[in-house]
Amino acid sequence: MSRRAYVHRISAAAPDDVSGIEAAIAAGRIDPKGIVAIFGKTEGNGCVNDFARGFATQSLGLMLQRYMSAEAAHAVCLVMSGGTEGGMSPHWTVFERRDTDETATGAALAIGRTRTPVLPFPALGRVAEVDMVAEGVRAAMADAGIADPADVHFVQIKCPLLTLQRIGQAEAMGGTVATRDTLKSMGLSRAASALGVAVALGEVSRDAITDDRIASDWSLWSGRASCSSGIELLDHEIVVIGTSPAWVGPLTVDHAVMADGIDVEPVRAALRRLGFSADGQLAPAERDRLVALLSKAEASHDGRLRGNRHTMLDDSDISATRHARAFVCGALAGLVGHAEIYVSGGAEHQGPDGGGPVAVIAARA
Incomplete structure (x- = not known):
């Protein structure tokens, strides 16, 4: 038995416009049971208070629950990226995989996913987040059946951020946070997540990473990490995109x-x-x-x-x-x-x- 990946790019009229996805399901172009991730470009400011991301996540989650259990819907990685400035067009990218009897004849697109545990607020933007993400990337690679990091071409991560309420909770429990600037926390979370990808793929040595080099030493970077932070989650959604000879399709x-x-x-x-x-x-x-x-x-x-x-x-x-x-x-x-x-x-x-x-x-x- 092989696996085959399907990717559907569908226009969106608004952050809650899931009609294009449902039309594709009704037409048989998408099997909802096979959806593993949906990336969304939503209009909004892309900053801490961009609730269009949460609106889109909620709308997609409710739509998915019409076709699967709540538990299965929660497993789908909903990576919403706010901000369609300039001429960028709002849209969804739906990633689907299906089992098939087709015989593999060469490497094809492979998709894996995972979600990490909830990130403690004091860990955000620090090496603890790097380590959590690195472990998650390895798990998503295993889910995709990709053993060689060289076969990974892109790792998309949705990571959390800090709000004043979250900072207060951490400090009330005797913890400290990497920053009290909520906007800066977005960059710190993206930075730590990206370095987690770099460690998992062997692009940066884990020994080279310390708290003070995160979002500071720009000589450390991954060529395959894409990290987007948002208020709508507390863990990390990780999607690995690569190739594998065990997968089939065009x-x-x-x-x-x-x-x-x-x-x-x-x-x-x-x-x-x-x-x-x-x-x-x-x-x-x-x-x-x-x-x-x-x-x-x-x-x-x-x-x-x-x-x-x-x-x-x-x-x-x-x-x-x-x-x-x-x-x-x-x-x-x-x-x-x-x-x-x-x-x-x-x-x-x-x-x-x-x-x-x-x-x-x-x-x-």
Whole structure:
């Protein structure tokens, strides 16, 4: 018995618009029992008080419970990334897997998932979170049947953040937190989670990581981590995307690392490895093979982009993560010809400073 992965990109009219997913289920294109994860790009500010993420999570959870038990619905990783600035289009990416009698003939797209235990608030942004995530990534790899970290192309994580109430609970129990700045806690959680991925995949030695280097030493990074923090959960949802010879089907995945927000050439190279011509913007016929494009975005901490000054970190009205999402989505949209792209802001230790990992999921030529 083999496994086959299916990936469906479905437009969303609002954070609670699950009609496209239900239509695909009704038409038989999606078997709800096989859904393992749903990534969502939802309109909102993407910051601490972006409750559109929770609204989307609730709407998807209620929808799933119409087709499965509450326990099974809870097991589905719902990774909501807030903020569709610029031309980015709100949408869902539904990951499904099914058992099949098809014979494997080569490596195909493989998907694994897990959820960690609830993260104690004092552990957020510290090495304890790194270790928890590293263990979770290994568990998700095992769930996907991927033994070699080199076969992992993308690890998507939804991680928690701190609120003043959560900080108060930690301090009332005699604990301390890494920061009392709730917005900064988002970056710290993403940073620790990304380093957990790096440790699990052998990209960074665990011995190199200490509390003071998290969200500080940008020489430490993963080329395959994508971490998004939110108020809507207390644990970590982890989805591993890679390839395995035990899986079948036409889908595959490759990845690239952008050195900065306009560094599209590594992405073009990944497209070519997957059989796209990619000499310019993808032609309409080629776009049909491009199933999903997943990316991280970050404003470089030195305030420079190829030697020129940028002002993303100087804007007191709009978070730098919002600027970066719109900027990178525009660059990638110009390459692939549409803006239904999953771009998550805040790439601490996810790619080099100012850049970020990109995953390309496509049907083989």
